[in-house]
Amino acid sequence: MYVAVKGGEAAIANAHKLLAARRRGDRQVPALTLEQIAGQLALAVDRVMGEGSLYDPELAALAVKQARGDLIEAVFLLRAYRTTLPRFGHSEPVDTGKMVVERRISAVYKDLPGGQLLGPTFDYTHRLLDPDLAGDQPCEPPAAETDSGEPITRVSDILSSEGLIEDDPVSDPSAPVADITRNPTEYPMGRDGRLQTLARGDEGFLLALAYSTQRGYARSHPFVGEIRIGEVDVEVMMPELGFAVTIGRIKLTECQMVNQFKGSSKAPPQFTRGYGLVFGQAERKAMAMSLCDRALRATELGEDIVAPAQDEEFVLSHCDNVQATGFVEHLKLPHYVDFQAELDLVRRMRAEHAAREDADGFQTGDTREAAE
């Protein structure tokens, strides 16, 4: 008896009803609020904002809730909303030198102008599960200190004053800014497009590639010049006014990686830069991004391309987790038409194989080419 594979519409509706019920979980337990998610799962929300390329903690919290905590699904929800928003223009470059820092560390200088500021970090915590956190124990208020007003000089500026590190690439301010959401990908990609792609790239994928460079696949001898996390002003040039006005503040994580460079026929030996900049507090991602950025500068610096992390097309066309998850998961869709074609071929080839075996009889050692 033939049971038709029908009822798709009703099945989908039922599946989505079940999903909604599972998302809500036990009705005896109060539902999560967006404030709770944005406030207490802030790093998840930051990751969703970064890879979703939309700075909006409340919408990101909604996406996390709607996605039942599946962060890649949440990123996808945010992207699909972001893409419908009109693009008014672009901001002036944010000045991370003027960042109101909450955390700032350097691994290359013991002390430096502005000092080392640990901020809210997991570093140096012992990873022991804390049973107290299962409840709602009161927590001590953090120590506070007033801002000394001392400028927090960027480590890269300290190095570049001596000429020890390459200059920041000079960009033409009149040149249009790349926008990977409005222009199709073309290789080789400019550094602006590359950094945009990496900034929204999957943290896990970039982390693994960054790790591979440390293990000898395109080793770049990196040092953390500086990591800083804090808030910066976003300024937009108003043509009617003729000057830039501040439209808001966003939290960013910036990582400047300092890498060895032996020098080439074109450039003297000096340190080179790898750069990472991500929305919110996302230190691991910013570090991985800066290592990948440096590895991808191989062509520009005249280095041999020997490892995956240096391969622009490989890295940039596979780092987007929304694209990757969609294509991997599309294998769930029916493929029975193509599979039927393959079934037919395999059956035919097996029949031909069997016929050959029969015809060959005892001459099984004979290895004639099929095309002969």
Next chain:
Amino acid sequence: MTALADMTDTGKLATYNFAYLDEQTKRMIRRAILKGIAIPGYQVPFASREMPMPYGWGTGGVQVTAAIIGPDDVLKVIDQGADDTTNAVSIRAFFAKTAGVETTTATAEASIIQTRHRIPEMPLTEGQVLVYQVPIPEPLRFLEPRETETRKMHALEEYGLMHVKLYEDIARNGHIATTYAYPVKVEGRYVMDPSPTPKFDNPKMHRSEALQLFGAGREKRIYAIPPHTEVVSLDFEDHPFEVQHFDQPCALCGGEQVYLDEVVLDDRGGRMFVCSDTDHCENRCAAGHRGELAGDDLFDGKDKGVETEAST
């Protein structure tokens, strides 16, 4: 945060334009389509958008459809030839919701047909548009993974690698071992991937009266075959292109010369073969054709329309 306010105020996520995409985006996509029509078989890069369905689930086709659809269009969506597969249902519902257009399962009534993996059995006619969902638009991709290289190969019309691949198939197996996504040459110039349709469907592309548009969202490419364009499947003089043949007709409608799906009936090797194109099969059954397993109770008292059956 305005969007969130909108959402809680009105109970829906802001407002969306007709057919989801904004008009600027549609214009950009239409420019890419026009370029594709002007250079048949050439892959035009376009700034593909994130869509509310996952990449790999038809985002390219959906963007092409969204860019060309108007309020008067009648849309049909098929997946594996069928109107009632889950993803086809989902995409049809998407356009019914965002564009409010009329949808149909009847091939002849549709002005736009979005498809995944099949071309309808009934020949398409002038004025119809067939929109293909394409996963990997580059026919040379599995021979050369680099986009920079493959674009060069297309520019130089350097397709030797593809012929070597097909030759190696023959050398190893005695015949070409590509059964779907079988490469074609369009208007004597570009080698093109017909999307993963079975090669059975390749001849239907040749000089079709309908406009054929191909959208690859994740790979950000659009290409096109204008009506009456020459589409030739690659082959050799001594190994001409052949389509699949089935040993038996459709078990429901008795149709021959159609593509069949194999349905496993039991765990003792029982199989039946039925039309992959559900609309074609239902039309034939309605016209009184019967296959060997078409118990009449299967159709008695049921409407021909798929929607009715789906909701039962």
